[in-house]
Amino acid sequence: MTSVHPRALDFPQPFLDGVIPDEAELTAGERVEAGKSYGFFTDTTLCIGCKACEVACKEWNNLPADKDRMTGDSYDNTGALSAHTWRHVAFIERIGRRGGDSTTMPPYQSNWLMMSDVCKHCHNAPCLEACPTGAIFRTEFDTVVVQTDICNGCGYCVPACPFGVVEVSDQDGKAHKCTLCYDRLKGGLEPACAKACPTDSIQFGELSGLVTRAQTRVFELHAQGQPAAYLYGAPETPGATGGLDWLNCFFLLTERPEVYNLPAAPSRAANRVRPALAAGLATAGLLTLAAAALMRGGRA
Amino acid sequence: MRRRGPVARSRNFFREWSIPRQLAGRDAMAEAARSRMSETLRPRLERADKVGSSICPYCAVGCAQLIYARNGRPIAVEGDPRSPINQGTLCPKGAATLDWMTSPRRLSRVLYRAPHSDRWEERPLDWAMDRIARLVKRTRDETFVERLPDGTVVNHTLGLGALGGATLDNEENYLIKKLFSGGLGAAWIENQARV
Amino acid sequence: MSGHPLPYGRPNMPAAPAAYRGETYYGRAAVKHSPWDWRIGAYMFAAGMAGGSQILAALGEASKDRRWDGMVRNARTVAVVNATVGGLLLISDLKTPNRWYNMLRIFRPTSPMSMGSFVLTGFGTLSAATLAGHALGWRRAARAAQVPAALAGVGMTTYTGALLAATSTPAWSASPRLLGARTASAGMASAAAALALGERAGGRGGTGQTLDRLALLATGLDLALSLTADASKNRAGVEAPRGGERMRRLSAYALAHALPLGLYALNAGVRRPSPGVSVAAALSVLVGQALMRGHLLQSGQRSATRPGDYFRLTQPSRGVQRIGGAGDA
Amino acid sequence: MPQWDLANADCIVVMGSNMAENHPIAFRFVMQAKTRGATLIHGDPRFTRTSAMADIYAPVRAGSDIAFLGGLIRHVLENDLWFREFAMSFTNLSTIIHEGYRDPEDLDGHFSGWDEDEQTYLADTWQYEGQHVPSSLAEHHVLTTESFAEEVRDMSEGPPPNDPSLQHPRCVYQILRRHYARYTPDMVERVTGCPRDVFAKVADALCRNSGRERTTGFCYAVGWTHHSTGVQIIRAAAILQALLGNVGRPGGGILALRGHTSIQGSTDIPTLYDMLPGYLPQPHAFKPHATLKDYLATEQSPTGWWFSFPDYAVSLLKAWYGAAADEAGDFGYSWIPKMVGDHSQLPMTMAMADGVLRGLVVLGQNPVIGGSNSRLVQEGLGRLEWLVVRDFTETETASFWYAGDPVRNGGLQPADIATEVFLMPASITGEKAGSFTNTHRLVQWHEQVVDSPGDSRSETWFVYHLGRRLKELYAGSDRARDQPIQALTWDYPVEARRQEPDAEAVLKEINGYRVADGALLSSFKDTRADGSTACGCWIYSGVFPREGFNKARERRPDGPDGPGMHLGWAFAWPNNRRILGNRASADPDGRPWSERKRLMWWEPAEGRWVGADEIDFEETKAPDYRPDWSGNVKGMEAIGGHEPFIMIADGRAALFAPSGLEDGPLPTHYEPFESPIHNPLYKAQSNPAAKLWPRLDNTYHDEADPRFPHVLTTYRLTEHHSGGSPTRSVPVTAELQPEGFAEIPSELAQRLGIRSLDWVVLSTLRGEVQTRALVTDRLRPFRVDGRVVHQIGMPWHFGWEGYATGDIANVLTSIVADPNTSMHENKALTCALRKGRLKEVRR
Known part of the structure; x- marks a missing residue:
């Protein structure tokens, strides 16, 4: 969203009477409707590593803060996705690697990669297919959600996930992961992380629209002198392999997937x-x- | 977690049982598995009884925020989608404004440390205000200078100071300067503009 | 691990070399290991033995040969005991145990644990029915329940292998077919050994010897399958265990395969086989197979913490497209 | 310029700022510009999250910014790439300077007028030839000798002497070329450590994106201001932008990214020692400010907008003292305290340590963390008689007496510290109504939505009720010295429940009203000097133009197809103008420079300036208006229709600043006060006019001090805010950066055997701190003047309170300041580094 949405002009008062109806239209440019497929396109070349997504997610979902030590891994003190952390910004320093010098390496995100990782909400989700109690299910927005009123903490979804996202919490004995803000979608609101993202690196929207937008962005980057840009998780791209078909939350990366701790060709567990x-x-x-x-x- | 007896558990199990829905043809991956809680789920913003426009208290970019409150307590603080500056986005600090307003480290009582004492004591607000007013007057009266030795009129005191202002409202800054400089003649008035 | 760049759809992979050169994210795990502990290993051992016993019970009954009656009763007891103990182990492993019944809330064919829950419940009730035949004299019910129980038993010996294979844990998902097969062979071996013990205890030498031969056969098959599986895993990229893990694997192999095979061979070679050797072999099989389940579980957990394993396994060059599995042998 | 205007830039230079980390939402518009193909250039000693997004990253050694910018100025001038039509008319490029002027090129590092024993400059020789030029910044009085006044004409008596052919040896153009002649690309590489080819790429990108069709914007923050040459660094950028024509135009300008939510507001309506609201200078004991008449005569500028200075000064006095301020009593002018020197925060630290300051009220600030030389600050706090700290939590400033340095290392017990301390809970935004002024002068109102917990109150509540009690205490007094308190107008309506004063009433006083009937002023043009109007701060006038309409509360943005200046969103001072100097977006004849960069233009039919923004000029002054110098032209009459910068005496951008600055008319490279090398350009090592306080508890390092070989720079992180108190008390932000650390370059770390997460000790003559190491390649060693210099970086948010703790970086810094603004130099100093921990484990 580069400029204010026309509907923003309909609410000039200092005190609003309540949530702005269909606020997602103002913040993401499209209304949320049941029956459509929604997801995230995360363009890592716009990510400035500010971790607003991590904070907005914890604020909205009341997730506990459970880290009090530095990791020493550049500016990433979060480490990984977990039961209490549904957004994780990865930091990869490339200067000095293979002789790279910050003033000679190609521009634009080649020296210090940043990427906000999240549950992929896979089309054929291994966690969903593994869940014996039906706690994990596909919502009316084509997203994958753990229903904590059903889950009995069997933990089968944890090893099933090909991206190491979902985890059983030792505080309440249930599995937890990103719900793509299922409750916010029901209220016509954009997920908290996508709404907060300052540079719109995290873009929320209807899946097909996101994929076309991502394709054009990749060609645009190639034209601007960043040949290494590619999609990860969109149909027929790395990450959307092995029967997973595609990932509703897909990425634009500029380095091998493993550098971001992502598998190059994950597979659907149920195939086995x-x-x-x-x-x-x-x-x-x-x-x-x-x-x-x-x-x-x-x-x- | 409310403890539920076996009867309540079994009634709930049969209400949530998916197998009959599967047999009725509903998809085991989606509708059949959806629980009652998921059906009736709503965002907590809809329970707010007051939504006010605010500005993020952190840096000078001036992002607009919406504070949602219920029964006089903040339940969510989000970016204001109407603002031409942040259009609903926030940085990590601004996004954590709710947790600042409700931080467990927040003080709610006046703490007083007597000279040479080794601990805080709680004191009433009015008592503290009265005592501070008397201290200000005492220090001002002891250190006020009307003229320099060479006769130049200065009307100031170097014994009294006020520090802080960059995180405060314009109205607060105005009253501080008006009272401390215009009223009391204090020279040491500074704020974080120089930090 | 040289691999040819698979067409990654439009636009293709970055200019970086297609072959994976060991990059990781600060050595952090790429997938999460399961939250399970020894109880799941114990359950897999119990489930295999219970399933196998019920199969042998059905065979015993079908043979209409009175000599097997003792074994049939023992088998049914083993089945019920193991199913019950197994069930309790599973419930205690749940992180929210008071919702154990949600396992029967939905039937998902894509989830071995979902199918397994129904198999376990069915097997348990049917086994109880077969046992009731002896205890309460409902012989007709017992006979009627015997075949379905045996069928469920076949499921019991196998589904736990599929359960592990249908994950992203490198050591379990590297060769799903072999994992499934070795689970079944391990189940049959421990069932045969357990019932052989039963026969020896009941003084029935003849049937005991038959079961010994079955146990020998099953253990041999299990050894072959296990060795092939481990080799296939290493070829796929899963690091061979080192240090403590390697010691545990060797002791499991020793007790589950080497010792019993030796002992059984000793017995088979001699004209008058000694019951003592047979009992020792059976005990060794039981302890060995239990250790092997434990090792299988632990090696899986540790492989999940090594990103290198998972990334080597999930390379496009491994023809992952073809079978949708993780390039199994 | 407003942040959203950055999206219109063709090239953005971020320097002296780590914008992506510290102003992420402002960086949103930089990214939007990038996706439209703009070039992003980042100059910084460290490779930061901003550099990661930059097209060109230029490593610049901390403290060498003027060498870099000087090199760019030289490049623009020598290669004749400057925007000729813009600069000739809108800057003082052609003006001729006094014949006594001597350049640091001639005097090896000093300008003419240097007084060795006073250690200050006299600005006589910097004036225009034969003309005394008043400062455009009212609070920086020109230090000129009295004798100079007679034979010099007043600015209103005629146009400044100039030579349009630019051949005159003392015209600003020639002076600039001679001044920056030695700032060649080689010298830039030698001083800043930035490779020559990278400097060439930056120069090329900058020039390619300037001119009629394309504009370049500059963004800077405390990376430039926290230096002993801070003001001059910013002036260097101003000269560059004025030469390239990037001022007052869409996508151009220089955006100062300020650190606190209302730091702009706290300098406009200043809780500062040297200014009255509206940038009126605080009366000074040693300047001709004895009476109101002297004060007005001295500060009124004969030409330019500052000519109406008296209207604003008298209106302020009427606002403060109401009826008691009458013509006879000089409107209460004598009640305003006069300064006797530098009363900024740095000397305040020493005033506390020396016992001069007896009582201090700290309002939402944490000087123990933010103040330079933190151990001296804590020692000073221990010598106060009483201290009031108002904050939302217990900050280090409140708990110094039992958890601070004096107790931990100073060998003192709480019982030895006599300070009486009050820690009063304060409400934060959302719990009080009021307005913040953001980094581009936008005054935005925030509503009170909930009540603050328990006894927490707003500062308006605290100051109002303190004032009310003091008025009662002083009510009976008949002493002259107590008249100011008695006269102060202090009757703001108070709401019933918690007696919170009505903030809008204060805003109305700030906006100004007619004394007779209390009618609100619609703009500062309505203020008068005869006492008929009262106005708390003239530049804010118009924020409350009529009863019931608080413009700061307005939330009416422009839609996607709207003009894009969002005039309906809140209020921008002055007079809701969003881009200052926007008259310069049209050529001297009033036509837009180009269609692509159209903003304001002269509409002959309507006889006024029109466009997307409010014009920052006299609305009806035609571009062809020329002052008729025969008569005695006064104020705005002296500014031609082709001279856009109305606050400056001659209406033209001051490339050569004849007055207003303590350390010279032109930016000159000096080394930071603590530097590992000698100044490669001049004999003078550091800024001669810098303010120093050498004392035992504030000792400085020698030049290229072998004991402290590394350069230390302090900075902020995205996840924490300034002193860190709020973000270290919020679990979700504390866990993002849970411990204090220092960034160590990998080569230096290798040499000392340091790995990430090891404990290291940084030390200076002021103190030692222990912290975790974060070894990184983002800090490259600099090859400077033939020597390899390592840089160490340390964020300064941490302290012992809160969930994320660490040692205080400001224990290392010294108290040394920029002569113009008394700003400290925590961005560039030297330190020593060793592996290990301090003697006793402190945490």
């Missing part, structure tokens, strides 16, 4: 159910036949 079961049943069957043969042989 059938092969494992088939081999298992075959072996069990084989041994059952053998047992039957032995037992009959024994009698003779």
Whole structure:
């Protein structure tokens, strides 16, 4: 959003009578409607590493602050996504690496990469497919949410997630992760992190619109002399591999995915159910036949 | 966590049971799995009974904020989408304004430390104001200078000072300068403009 | 690990070399290890044994040979006990145990744990029905429940393997087929060993020897599958265990495979096999298989903390597109 | 210029600021400009989050900014790339300077007029030839000898002498070329450590994006102001922008990014020692300010807008003293305290330490963290008789007497400290109504939405009720010295519940009203010098133009297709003008320089200036108006229609500043007061006019002191705010930067065997601190003047209170100040570094 939305002119009073209806239209440029697919396009070339997303997320969802030590990993003292941290800004210093000197390295985010990581809300979400209680489900906005009134803390979603996002909290014994502000979407509000992001590095919107916007942005960057820009998680791009089809929250990156702690070609965990079961049943069957043969042989 | 008895648990289980919905053809990944809480979920901003325009108290960019309050207590502080400066966005400090207003470290009583004492004592507000007024008067009377030795009129006191202003409102700054300089003649009046 | 750059859709991968050169994010874990502890290992061992026992019970009953009656009763008891103990282990492992019943709230075919919960519940009730046949004399009910219980038993020996495989933990997801197979073989081996013990205790040498031969067969198959699985994992990029983890793996192999195979072979070679050797072998299988489940679980947890493992596993060059799995052998 | 105007820039130079980290939302518009193809240049000693987004990153050694900017000025002049039509008419480039003027090139580092024993400059030889030029900044009186006054003409007696052909050896153009002749790209690389090719790229980008069709904007913050040459650094940028025509135009200008929410407000309506509201100078005991008449005569500028100085001064006195301020009593002028020297925060620290200052009220500030030489500040606080701290939590300034340095290291016990301390809870924004003035003069109102907890009250409440009690205490007195308190107008309406004064009533007094009927003034043009009007701060007049309409509360932005200056959003002083000097967005004849950069233009049909903004000029003065010098032209009559900068005596940008500055008319590179090398350009090492306070508890390092070989710079982080009290008391921001640390360059860390997270000790003659190390390549060693110099960076937010703690960086800094603003030099000093921890574990 580069300028104020026309509807902002409809509320000139100092005291409003309540939430601005469909505020997402003012802050993200589009209304939120059930039945559509929503997600985040995170353009890391606009990210200034300010962590407003981390704070806005914790403020909105009342998540506890649980870190009191420096990590020593550049300006990232958060470390990773967890049950109490649903947004994590990664900092990767590249100066000095492979002889890079800050004044000679190509411009624009090549020297110090910053990226706000979040749950990917995968199209075929391994956590959703693994969840035995139906606590994790796909909402009317095509997002993936853990319902903490159902979850019994079995923890199967934790190893299932190919991006290491969801985690069971040791404070309330339930699994937690980003809900793409499910409650805010129901109220027509833009998710807290996307609304707070100062440079619109985190862009919220309807998925197809986001993907086209991201494609044009990548071509634009190539034209501006940043050939390394590529999409991660959009249909048919790295990260949207192995049966995941695509990630509702996808990224524009300028370095290998692993540099940002992302797998280059993750896969859908449920793909491995059938092969494992088939081999298992075959072996069990084989041994059952053998047992039957032995037992009959024994009698003779 | 309200403790729920077995009867309540089982009634809740059957109300939330997805298998019948699955058999009725609803998708096990979506509608069949949706719980009652998810159905009735609303953003807490809708429970606010007062929404006021405010300005972020941190840096000089001047981002506009909306403070949502309920029963006289703040429940959320967000960026004001109407502002041409921040259009609803906020930085990490501004986004944490709610937690500043409700920080556990906030004081709500006047603390007083007597000379040479080794601890704080709570004191009533009026008592403190009266005592401070008398101290100000005493210090001013002891150190006020009307003329310099060479006769130049100065009408000031170097014994009294006020420090701070950059984080305060214009109205507050105006009254501080008016009282301390215009009224009491204090020379040492400074603020963070020089920090 | 040289790999050819897979077409990454439009626009393609960055100019950086396609091959992964070991980059990580400050060495931090790329995925999260499961919040499970020894109880899940114990459950996998118990589930395998229970399932296998019920299968052998069904075979015993189907053979209409009275000599197997003792084994059938033992098998049904083993099945019920293990199912119950297993169930309690699972519930105690939940981080919100008082909502254990939500496991039966929904049936999701994509989730081995969801299917497993129904298999376990079915197996438990059916096994109880078969046991009731003996205890309360409802023979017709027992016989009717026997075959379904055996079918559920087949599920019990296998679903826990699929449960581990259907995760992103490198060591578990590297070779799903082999993991599934070795889970079944381990289940049958421990069932056969347990029932062999039962026979020895009941003084029934003949049936005991048959079960020994079955246990030998199952343990041999399990050894083969386990070794292949471990080799395949390492080829896929999962780091071979070192230090304490390596010691635990070796002791598990020793007790689960090496010792029993040796003992059984000793017994098979001799004309008059000694019951003592058979009991020792059976005990070794049981302890070994329990240790192996524990090792399988721990090696998975630790592999999740090593980003290198996961990143090598999730390289496009591994043909991940083809089978949708993590490039299993 | 307003921040949203940055989006119109074709090139943005961020220097002396880490904008992405400390003004992230302002940086939003820089990113918008970038996505439209603008070039972003960042000059900084460190590679920061701003540098990561920059197209060109120029490493500049801390304290060498003038060498860099001087090099750019030389580049622009030598290659004739300056915007000729703009500069010839809108700046004093062609004006001829006094023949006595000598340049530091001639006097090896000093300007003419240097008085060795007084250690100050006399500005006689900097004036225009034969003409005394009053300062455009009212509070910086020109130090000129009395004798000079006779044979010199007044600015109103004729136009300044100039030579349009620019050949005259003493015209500003020639002086500039000679002054910056030696600031060649090689010299820039030698002094700043910035590679020559990077400097060339910056110069090229800057010039390519200036002129009729394209504009470049500058953004700076305390990275420039926290130096002993701070003012001159900013002037260097002003000269550059004026030469390139980037002033008063969309996407141009220089945006000062100020640090606190209303720091602009607290200098406009100043809680500062040297100014009265509206930038009127505080009367000075050693200047001709004895009576109101002398004061008005001395400070009134014969030409330019400051000619109406008397209207504002008298209106202020009427606002403060009401009926008691009558013509006979000089409107109560004598009641205003006169300054006798520098009463800024730095000398205030020493006044406390020496027992001069007896009682101090601290309102929402944390000098123990923010004040230079923190140990001296704490020692001073311990010598006060009484101290009142008003803040939302217990800050280090409030708890120094039991948790501070005197007790921890000074060997004192609380019992030895006699200060009587009051810690009073204060309400914060959202709990009190009032207005903040942001970094581009926007006065925005904030509403009271909830009540503050318990006994927390606003500062208006505290000061109003303190004033009310003092008026009662002094009611009976008949002594002359007590008349000011008795005369003070102090009757603001108070709401019933908590007796909070009505902030809008105060804003109305600030806006000004007619004394007779109390009618609110609609603009400062309505103020009079005859006592018929009262106005608390003339530049804010118009914020409350009529009853019931508080313009600061207005929330009416322009839509996407609107003009884009958002005149309906709150109030900008002066007179709601958003871009200052916007007359310069039209050429001397009043036509826009180009369609692409159209803002304001002269509409002959309507006979006035029109455009997207309010014109910062006389609305109906035609561009072709020329003063008729035959008669005695006064005030604005002396400013031509082609001279846009109405606050300056000759209406033209002062490339050469004849008056108003203590340390010279032209920016000159001097080393920081503590520097690892000798000044490569001149014999004079550091700013000769810098203010020094050498004493035992404030000792300075020698030049290139071997004991302290590294350069230390202090700065802020995104996650914390200034003294850190609020953000270290909020868990979610405290956990983002949970501990104090120092950034160590990897080469230096390797040499000393330091790894990230190790404990290190930084030391100066003022004190030692221990902190964690963060080893990074973002701090590159500088090859300066043939030597390798390492730089260490330390954020200064941390203290012992709150959830995120660390040692106080300001224990290391010294008290030395810029001569014009008494601003400290915490951005560039020297220090020593060693691995390990201090003797006893303090935390």
